[in-house]
Amino acid sequence: MREDTVSTDPWGRVDDDGTVYVRTAEGERAVGSWKAGEPEEALAYFRRKFEELAGQVALLEQRVRGTDLAPAQAEASIAKLRESVADAHAVGDLDALLKRLDALSELVAQRREEVKAARDAARAEARAVKERIVAEAENVAESTTHWKTGGERLRQLVEEWKAAERIDRVTEAALWKRLSAARTAFAKRRKAYFAGLDEQREGVRSVKERIVTEAESLASSTDWGPTASAYRELMRQWKSAGRASREVEDELWGRFKAAQDQFFQARSAVFAERDASFAANAEVKEQLLAEAEKILPVSDARAARAAFRGVLERWEEAGPVPREQRDRLEGGLRRIDDAIRKAEEAEWKRSNPEARARAQNTVDQLRRSIGQLEARLDKARAAGKDKDVKDAEEALAARRSWLEEAERTLAEFS
Incomplete structure (x- = not known):
C-alpha cells in the first residue's frame, strides 16, 4: 500500500492527489478523482456507485431466477451489466459481482x-401430431364414400393443423403438401362420384319416365285382371330401377300413382256394383252351405257323397x-268335401281285402310268437334261470303291446 494514501477502504483508497482507486483481483484501478471535500466523502460516493451496480445485479438475478425471461434477452442483459461492472467507476467487491454474473450466465446457459x-420435444410432438393429421386426411381422401362427413372431417383436420405447433420448415412444407394433395384428391373423387351419380340418376329418370308413360296408358283400361297384373309388374320395375333426383322422383311418382289410382278406383267401382248384384247369389249359397253342413258327421260315405253332389250342382248354378x-x-263347402273324402278313404280302407289279410296275418304271427314265449317262460321258471325268465317276460310284454295295436287295426276292417 502506498504511504501517501490519505484514506482507505477494504476495496479501495484515495491517495494524496485525490485519485480514487478500486482493488480487484488483477490489481488496483483508478476509478476517479476527488478534489473537493474529504477523502471519506469520495469513498462514500464511489461506494454508492458500487451499491447501484450491486442493486442492478440483484435485480437481474431476481428476473432470471423468478421469471420466464428469454435466455437471449437474459444473456444480453448479463453482458451489458458485466461490461458496466468491468469498467465501473465504483468502489466495492467488483470481483464478487462478476462471479455472480458468471453464475447467472451458467444458469441462463442451463x-x-x-x-x-x-x-x-414440442416440435417432435407437433411433428407427430401433423403426421397423424396428414395420415388421417390421406385415409379419408382414399377410402371414405361418406362425402359430407368426410369433407367436414378434412376441414377439422386443417383446423387441427393450424392449432398445432410449427416444426422445421422443410418438414412442415412436405407435410402440408401431402395434406393439400389429400384434400385435392378427396375433392376430385367426390366430384367424380356425383358426376357418375348424376349420370346414373339420368338413366333412372329415363327408365321411370317409360314406366310412367306405360302406367298412364293403362289408366283407362277395363281389362281388369291383366291390367292389375301389369301395374304390379310396373311397380316391381319402379322399385328395382333405383332413385332419380328428389325433384324428378317426386314428380314421376305423383304421375305414376295418379294413373294407378285412376285404374284401381275405376275397378273398385265396377266390382262394388257387381258385388251388389251378387248379393242374392250369396243368400242362396248361405242356404246351400247350411244344407251341406247337415251331412256331417258322415256315417254313410256313399249317401253323403250323393247328397253333397246335389248341393254342389245347385251351388254352381247360383x-x-x-x-x-x-x-x-x-x-265352408271345402271343409265338408274334405270330411266326406276322409270318410270315403276310411271306408275303402276297411273294405280293402289285401289290407285286411295283412292285418290278420300280423295278428296271427304275434299270437304264435306269444305262445312260444309263454312256453319258454315256463321252462325258464322250472329250471330256475332268472335271466332267461327276465328276458322272456320283457319279450312277452313287448309282443302283447304289439298285439293290442294289431288287433285294433284289424277291428277297423270289420
Missing part, C-alpha cells in the same frame, strides 16, 4: 438447454258372390 430441449264373402263360403 435454461437455454432446457428451453431448447422443450422446444425440440253363380258368383261378392268378394268379401267368397272365401268364407268356398272354405
Whole structure:
C-alpha cells in the first residue's frame, strides 16, 4: 500500500492527489478523482456507485431466477451489466459481482438447454401430431364414400393443423403438401362420384319416365285382371330401377300413382256394383252351405257323397258372390268335401281285402310268437334261470303291446 494514501477502504483508497482507486483481483484501478471535500466523502460516493451496480445485479438475478425471461434477452442483459461492472467507476467487491454474473450466465446457459430441449420435444410432438393429421386426411381422401362427413372431417383436420405447433420448415412444407394433395384428391373423387351419380340418376329418370308413360296408358283400361297384373309388374320395375333426383322422383311418382289410382278406383267401382248384384247369389249359397253342413258327421260315405253332389250342382248354378264373402263360403263347402273324402278313404280302407289279410296275418304271427314265449317262460321258471325268465317276460310284454295295436287295426276292417 502506498504511504501517501490519505484514506482507505477494504476495496479501495484515495491517495494524496485525490485519485480514487478500486482493488480487484488483477490489481488496483483508478476509478476517479476527488478534489473537493474529504477523502471519506469520495469513498462514500464511489461506494454508492458500487451499491447501484450491486442493486442492478440483484435485480437481474431476481428476473432470471423468478421469471420466464428469454435466455437471449437474459444473456444480453448479463453482458451489458458485466461490461458496466468491468469498467465501473465504483468502489466495492467488483470481483464478487462478476462471479455472480458468471453464475447467472451458467444458469441462463442451463435454461437455454432446457428451453431448447422443450422446444425440440414440442416440435417432435407437433411433428407427430401433423403426421397423424396428414395420415388421417390421406385415409379419408382414399377410402371414405361418406362425402359430407368426410369433407367436414378434412376441414377439422386443417383446423387441427393450424392449432398445432410449427416444426422445421422443410418438414412442415412436405407435410402440408401431402395434406393439400389429400384434400385435392378427396375433392376430385367426390366430384367424380356425383358426376357418375348424376349420370346414373339420368338413366333412372329415363327408365321411370317409360314406366310412367306405360302406367298412364293403362289408366283407362277395363281389362281388369291383366291390367292389375301389369301395374304390379310396373311397380316391381319402379322399385328395382333405383332413385332419380328428389325433384324428378317426386314428380314421376305423383304421375305414376295418379294413373294407378285412376285404374284401381275405376275397378273398385265396377266390382262394388257387381258385388251388389251378387248379393242374392250369396243368400242362396248361405242356404246351400247350411244344407251341406247337415251331412256331417258322415256315417254313410256313399249317401253323403250323393247328397253333397246335389248341393254342389245347385251351388254352381247360383253363380258368383261378392268378394268379401267368397272365401268364407268356398272354405265352408271345402271343409265338408274334405270330411266326406276322409270318410270315403276310411271306408275303402276297411273294405280293402289285401289290407285286411295283412292285418290278420300280423295278428296271427304275434299270437304264435306269444305262445312260444309263454312256453319258454315256463321252462325258464322250472329250471330256475332268472335271466332267461327276465328276458322272456320283457319279450312277452313287448309282443302283447304289439298285439293290442294289431288287433285294433284289424277291428277297423270289420
